[in-house]
Amino acid sequence: MANVIYTKQRGLNMVTDVSIIIAAFNAQKTLGTAIESALNQTDCNLEVIVVDDCSTDDTALIAKRYATLDSRVSVLKTDYNLGCSEARNLAISAARGTWLAVLDADDFFAPDRIATLLETAKKETVEIVVDSYFLCDSLSMNAHTARFTALCPPEESRLFTAQDFIHHGLGSTKPLFKASLLQKHDLSFDPFVSAGEDLLLYTQLVLLQAKCAFINRPMYFRTEDPSSLSRQNRIGFLTELLTVFDVLEGNLSLLHCDFDKTYHAIAYRRKITHDALAAAQWKQWAEHKTSDSFPSVLSGFRLLRHLCFKKQRYAMCPLQV
Template sequence: MNKQTALPLISVYMPTFNRATMASRAIDSVLAQDYPNIELLVVDDASTDDTWHRLTNKYINDERIRFFRQSTGQGACAARNRAIAEARGDFVTGIDDDDEFLPGRLTSLYQAYNDKYSCVCSGYIWDYGTIQKQLYASRQVVALPELLDLHTLSNQALVKRDRMLALGGFDTSLAAFQDYDMWVRVVQAYGPALRIATPTYKVNVGHELGRITNSPKRLDAHKQFVAKHRLHMSERNLQNQMFYRQSMQHIVLTLPQLLSSSRYGLVKLKWRYYLKHKLGVLSRWRIKLFSKGLSGLFKK
């Protein structure tokens, strides 16, 4: 038995839409993994440009990749669900078309996997363009109560394919928070998740800075998410979800509100949010520095 067949097949799903160049970067990061037994399922969500043509022609000779095309745009979640349904692997994990796997990601996740965990994820890197920030780069077993406080896992996790299928995959009725909802349901059904400390995934957000994050659509989706999981939420969870909603709306906390909210945990996060608004100008300069470097501070 060779090394490849001795290890289970991991299926990586990736939706894409009108992002041929970024999608190529994401695909290349998957193909560069040292885990030897993988397949990559790319679902084009009815791109209106030349994405389909460019990707299928570029990777036509790589048998590890299978391409699918939606006849009409149905959104990233429907694309992910199609890929999971078509997957042949024992395990599945995902990548967004503007992100990257770091070297050794799949090996690290597989080596950490144990059936006592519902899924395994890792710390990740938030790349602003000129500056990178590590997030959740600490090992932790995350149970449902902690996860309902805050999404402390990752957008992507390694999970048994049959578990995803049993839960019906990603909820296409949600306009946002689909990954958070997915891992909440996985943890609820199959037990705590494991997060390993090593960051193995890069989220590229430099091209998205300035995007409106407090849109009515996103706020409505958060309300829908809380209503969906309300039965399993404690008063602590509800208070922390309320804080998260306030942060999306950029609502300034008073000091008494901060002290009251801190009774429910997430103290460091809440103090950072409070100070960010107190030092608003410095905070805006910080984001500008992250995205454009020192020279960007002096440009409008």
């Protein structure tokens, strides 16, 4: 399934605090920035595991170059394209860190992100730490919007229940979490979910009573590439995301959580996703104006609701230029 194409032997007695997981497919333009942001983390012992998911560009070559220069980098290459979830799971199976952090190949970290999250985890005695994040232009890499910065005062942290986590949509984040959680609950990224695999896994963990804290300090930079799958096929992405909420709802009876509050939190995020789907359908119709794709009257109501409450629902705060 995969081969280790480059790694340097590190000291066997060296403690690894955090394993940073990067699944990459045809990411030659952005992978270097992602890896460098991981290696430039301050005040922690870390390893970076890059999985080249059968790329057809120079992704593997770039990853190997970093591995030859820094013993903290290991590179795995799949024999065929596995998809994001299985590529991440492959890296996790090779990880030695007490904590895990996922970094998308087109995103990057602030230099003190991991150290700050570790400090927050220690302070709050939790197993999952979530931070606010920036949305960036994929060309300039400049941040234009912050998300989740209104959930508590700047630089402060707070504990989150599973219901808080779901209600505020924190499944879209990239938290730091204990590797032992996956072993304890026999969980991994679901390879059969192509949209919302992060949402599904992290929500399952908090529903299984993993302690979670949030810190209002944007340290993850997420790029918005118009050519990404979630942007090109917005309708398909959101439709798939709705199935994730169905899975979570179907598992509630098996989990130790407040059923009513959790059910209502899931219903709220499902409504938001339905409204976003309606907006995507109307956009498609406006671009093509074919009679067979004319959205329904109900979707018109959902479109208006989406437009009126988008910033509030997605905790978006545009940055002043």
